[in-house]
Amino acid sequence: MTQQLQNLLNAIDVPADWIGLREVDERTTVRFIRDSHPQTNARAKTHGIMVEVLANGQFGYVGTNDISKNGIQKAAEKAYQQAKLAAKYAIHSFTDAARPKTIGSYNSPYKNVFNESSPGVLNDLMIEASKVLKVSDKVISTNAFAQIVESKHRFVSSNGSDISQDFLLVTFDLVATAQDGTNINTRSAGGLRGLSRQIGAELFDEKWVLHKAKEIGDQAVELTTAEECPTGKIDLVLAPDQMMLQIHESVGHALEVDRILGDERNYAGWSFVKLDDFGKLQYGSKLMNATYDPTYTGQFASFGFDDGGLKADKEYLIKEGLLVRGLGGKESQIRSGVPGVANFRASSWNRAPVDRMGNINLEPGDSTFDEIISSVEKGVYMESNRSWSIDDYRNKFQFGCEYGKLIENGKLTKTVRNPNYRAISNPFWNSLTMIGNQDTFKMYGTPYCGKGEPSQVIRVGHASPVCLFKDVAIFGGA
Numbered sequence: 001m002t003q004q005l006q007n008l009l010n011a012i013d014v015p016a017d018w019i020g021l022r023e024v025d026e027r028t029t030v031r032f033i034r035d036s037h038p039q040t041n042a043r044a045k046t047h048g049i050m051v052e053v054l055a056n057g058q059f060g061y062v063g064t065n066d067i068s069k070n071g072i073q074k075a076a077e078k079a080y081q082q083a084k085l086a087a088k089y090a091i092h093s094f095t096d097a098a099r100p101k102t103i104g105s106y107n108s109p110y111k112n113v114f115n116e117s118s119p120g121v122l123n124d125l126m127i128e129a130s131k132v133l134k135v136s137d138k139v140i141s142t143n144a145f146a147q148i149v150e151s152k153h154r155f156v157s158s159n160g161s162d163i164s165q166d167f168l169l170v171t172f173d174l175v176a177t178a179q180d181g182t183n184i185n186t187r188s189a190g191g192l193r194g195l196s197r198q199i200g201a202e203l204f205d206e207k208w209v210l211h212k213a214k215e216i217g218d219q220a221v222e223l224t225t226a227e228e229c230p231t232g233k234i235d236l237v238l239a240p241d242q243m244m245l246q247i248h249e250s251v252g253h254a255l256e257v258d259r260i261l262g263d264e265r266n267y268a269g270w271s272f273v274k275l276d277d278f279g280k281l282q283y284g285s286k287l288m289n290a291t292y293d294p295t296y297t298g299q300f301a302s303f304g305f306d307d308g309g310l311k312a313d314k315e316y317l318i319k320e321g322l323l324v325r326g327l328g329g330k331e332s333q334i335r336s337g338v339p340g341v342a343n344f345r346a347s348s349w350n351r352a353p354v355d356r357m358g359n360i361n362l363e364p365g366d367s368t369f370d371e372i373i374s375s376v377e378k379g380v381y382m383e384s385n386r387s388w389s390i391d392d393y394r395n396k397f398q399f400g401c402e403y404g405k406l407i408e409n410g411k412l413t414k415t416v417r418n419p420n421y422r423a424i425s426n427p428f429w430n431s432l433t434m435i436g437n438q439d440t441f442k443m444y445g446t447p448y449c450g451k452g453e454p455s456q457v458i459r460v461g462h463a464s465p466v467c468l469f470k471d472v473a474i475f476g477g478a
Contacts (some may be wrong), residue, residue, distance in 0.1 A: 002164055005156050008049075008072045014080040018054035018096040020157040021072070022307060023047075024349035026149060029114075031122055033144040036130040038123060048349035051075040055083040057093030063350035091335075096159055098330050099309055106165040106304030109297055110200025114148060118201060122146060125204055132210050133176040135217035138224055140184075141177040142217070145193070146170070146204070147447070161309045169300065169459060170203050171196040171447055176217045180224035185417055187220040187402050190241045191384035196300045196445035196459065219403055222415050229404050229419040229476035235379030236421055236472040237372060240442035242401055243464035245385040247360055248449070250425040251283075251290055252460070254394035255317055256451075257328025257336050258355040267453050269392025272425065273323070278338050281323040284429030289363040290318040292327065292341045300445030300461035301358040308344035308353055315341050317360070321430070328355050347456035354452050359461040365435030372434045372468050374410040380474050381405040381412060382419045398422040400477075418477030428469060436465030 009021050025047045032040035048065035053076060060082030062075040087093075126144035133142035149169040156162050174189040189195050189212055197203065238246060254271045258264060261275075273281070284290075294303050294312035303312055308330050317325050328336060329344025332355050345356040373381070387400035404419030405412045423431075445461035 002154050002156065002162065005154050006162070008067070008069060009156050009158065011069045012073060012076045014053060014076045016053040016055045016080055016083070018099055018158055019076065020052040020099060020155065020161070022050045022052070022346070022349065023154040024151065026151040026348065029119070029148045031119070031126060031146045033126045033130045035142055036127055038127070041119070041123070046348060049075070050346065050349050050352070051079050053079045053083055054094065054096060054099070055080055056087035057095070058083045058086040058090055059094065060086065061352040094331065094334065098334055099157060099159065099161070100330065101157070101160040102305055102309040102311060103160070103162045104304055104311070105163070108166065108168040108198040108302070110168050110198070110202070112201040114201050122204060125206055125209060129174055129209050129213040132213040133174060133217040135214065136221055138178045138180055138221045139176050139217055140179045143175045145173040155305070155307070155309060157309065163305050163309060165304055168198060168200060169196070170199050172203060174213050174216050176220040178220035178224050183224050185220055185223035187216045187223065188384060189216060190444055191386065191402060192245065192446050193448065194241050194244060194384070194444040194446065196447055196461070197443065198298050198300060198302055223403065223417045226415040226417040229380060229416040229474065230406070231475040233471050233473055235376045235407065236469045236474060237376065237379060237381040237407065238467050238469070239381070239383040240440070240464045240466065241384050241444050242382055242399070243362060243467055244444040244446070244462040245388055245399060247290070247362060247462045247464060248357065248460065249388060249390045250394060250397060250428065251317070252327065252357040252360045254425060255327045256355045256357070257326040257332035257338055257340060260326065261332065261336060264451065268451050269394070272393045272395040275336055275338055278323055278326060282321050282430065283318045283323040283426065284321040285432040286320045287365055287432050287435045288318055288321045288429055289316065291316050291361050291363060292325070292343065292358060293361055294342060294358045296359050296361065296461070296463065299359045299443055299463060300459050302461070303358070306342040306344045306353070307346050310342035310344065312342040327357060329353070345458060347458045351452070351454065351456045354456070356451065356458050357449060357460045359463070361462060362435070362464040362467070364438045364441045364465040366437055367434045368437055369440050369466055372436060372466060373407055373412060375434060376407040376468065377409060379407040380416065380419055381407055382421070395425050397425065416476070419474070420476065421472050421474045423472055428472070431469045431471060432467060433470045434468040436467065440466040
């Protein structure tokens with residue numbers, strides 16, 4: 001694959017200052033079971049090449065699934081014309097320093113491969129899990145979902161880059177909906193397809209899957225007779241699967257440098273963060289250490305190199321609460337002067353890369369779960385995102401969770417339904433009072449992060465410990 005791509009690159013004849021070819025060959029398998037009956041058993045494939053050229057200080061992009069020499073030559077000619085036209089309206093002039101020469105490879109870690117017998121074994125397991133989810137007649141709907149993506153990426157360029165990356169990405173979910181009269185509640189395995197990782201068939205351990213299904217079914221039924229979440233300004237303890245959404249919306253999107261520069265304002269908005277905030281803004285309390293870590297083993301958005309060829313390394317975005325680095329790839333770093341990361345990413349061969357989240361994690365602290373709960377006189381513990389709303393500056397937000405527990409006098413007591421909270425990003429993170437240790441630290445992800453024009457849906461990962469926030473506006477659904 002790489003040699004063929006190099007041959008195609010060598011055959012291109014356009015007077016560009018730099019040329020790159022990024023090939024993506026991806027196969028996606030989906031299994032979906034509803035109420036113990038198979039609904040979807042599908043397999044899809046996409047394969048093509050993005051041709052990039054640099055001319056007159058601008059990059060031009062044309063994607064094509066015609067990977068013949070003639071097809072690539074035509075795409076390169078179109079991309080060259082695009083770059084020349086863009087130069088008339090340029091706000092910055094680039095050199096090939098925006099595409100550093102890089103050679104290397106990356107492979108997703110996994111223990112067990114998916115083989116010829118895997119589809120049938122997986123279907124049978126998910127049907128059984130769907131049956132286990134129905135713990136009583138109150139459970140009116142169940143579903144089990146699995147998506148397996150095998151993705152091969154190759155990148156070569158005229159200044160010597162040669163990168164090979166192979167990914168195995170798995171998303172798994174279990175959902176139960178229960179009803180008691182007019183009270184209907186849904187419980188899932190992690191909220192928002194949260195069980196998304198780079199992993200193999202070992203994720204589908206039968207004992208673990210069926211235990212998880214029973215737990216989810218029981219909690220869905222439990223919620224049907226639970227009290228409404230109380231309303232008031234009290235303490236909030238968030239589980240890692242809700243911290244995933246919290247980090248994603250109020251840290252990840254807010255720190256994308258192209259958004260801060262205004263590139264995204266048409267579609268996804270700006271950010272409350274300004275360029276001169278880096279190195280100055282106390283984003284959160286001293287306990288807050290947020291990292292961008294594409295090197296984290298098994299996390300959903302781990303990789304070796306971004307789609308501009310920049311080597312991926314772990315970097316602190318926020319250190320001891322201080323904002324130190326943005327989510328900006330090489331182009332945004334050059335334009336803004338803000339230190340960035342290797343996050344210039346595209347959703348597939350038919351999209352140009354932009355600044356995207358990858359793995360954004362909140363580093364663990366020293367507190368045990370019991371120590372966190374025992375420190376709270378009155379509060380609510382919440383798990384698994386159910387709903388989200390945040391303004392186009394990633395500032396004011398309102399999030400809802402599937403499952404809650406009252407905390408009274410340092411103890412978890414009643415289960416509550418419809419737990420919600422609202423806040424403003426900067427004050428909220430500064431209210432971070434305790435942060436869980438490594439034992440509370442868990443990894444989640446989602447395949448559904450949207451951004452860009454034309455739209456791109458990309459995979460991201462978030463890992464976090466349990467966290468305590470003081471005096472947050474909490475409310476129920478009544």
